[in-house]
Amino acid sequence: MLIPKVKICGITNYDDALAAMEMGADLIGFNFYPKSPRYIRPEEATRIVNRLPAFIDIAGVFVNSTLDETREIASQCQLDWIQLHGDENAEFCRWLAYDSPKTMKAIRVKDSSDIQQADGFFTDAILFDAYDPSKYGGTGLTFNWNIIGHVGKRIFLAGGINPDNAVAAVELGVYGIDVCSGVEASPGKKDHRKMQQLFDNIRHLRA
Numbered sequence: 001m002l003i004p005k006v007k008i009c010g011i012t013n014y015d016d017a018l019a020a021m022e023m024g025a026d027l028i029g030f031n032f033y034p035k036s037p038r039y040i041r042p043e044e045a046t047r048i049v050n051r052l053p054a055f056i057d058i059a060g061v062f063v064n065s066t067l068d069e070t071r072e073i074a075s076q077c078q079l080d081w082i083q084l085h086g087d088e089n090a091e092f093c094r095w096l097a098y099d100s101p102k103t104m105k106a107i108r109v110k111d112s113s114d115i116q117q118a119d120g121f122f123t124d125a126i127l128f129d130a131y132d133p134s135k136y137g138g139t140g141l142t143f144n145w146n147i148i149g150h151v152g153k154r155i156f157l158a159g160g161i162n163p164d165n166a167v168a169a170v171e172l173g174v175y176g177i178d179v180c181s182g183v184e185a186s187p188g189k190k191d192h193r194k195m196q197q198l199f200d201n202i203r204h205l206r207a
């Protein structure tokens, strides 16, 4: 089985970033959607990135930002991944992929027809998250993972992943799991015990 990547998202401070990295995260994510309770100003994210050792990938979460704004923040914060978590269409993703870091498009899944949408996006990865009618993400909701089936792309699985269900998520054979509210003490603040528990629970699957 592919060794799954673990992305810890919604980081707002250096201590959580460092802890996630030391526990084994492959990517950390900053949320640049101003309406998110996990929003971080690009200047602050840059300060955190500059203090971290270089061997971790940095992702930025965007919701319906303009191309220029997305590119500017990606450059300022030295992003390795741009996570498009709003209503960005395939054309927007293609423009961004042309001259930017790696891109992943989030698809919020209601049923299996949403899984098929993955084919229409020319991004480096697809992220499947749970659908909520009133929020773009960070809801802590899961969806029926059994409907994912075979998708010929790198898949990050997100939505309500926590220490208790992380093993089941990894066992699906996805490229990576994306964990946000499931290891938090409160929105934007990680619970280090929960985070450690998650990494302990999946360690045998990443060896």
Ligand SMILES: O=C(O)c1ccccc1N[C@@H]1O[C@H](COP(=O)(O)O)[C@@H](O)[C@H]1O
Residues within 6 Å of the ligand: 009, 010, 029, 031, 033, 036, 037, 038, 061, 063, 085, 129, 136, 137, 138, 139, 140, 141, 158, 159, 160, 161, 178, 179, 180, 181, 182
């Ligand atoms: O975290 C948010 O507030 C958020 C807002 C808008 C778009 C995405 C957001 N978060 C991302 O959603 C997924 C799933 O989160 P969870 O594990 O269910 O809490 C993850 O990528 C978050 O970073």
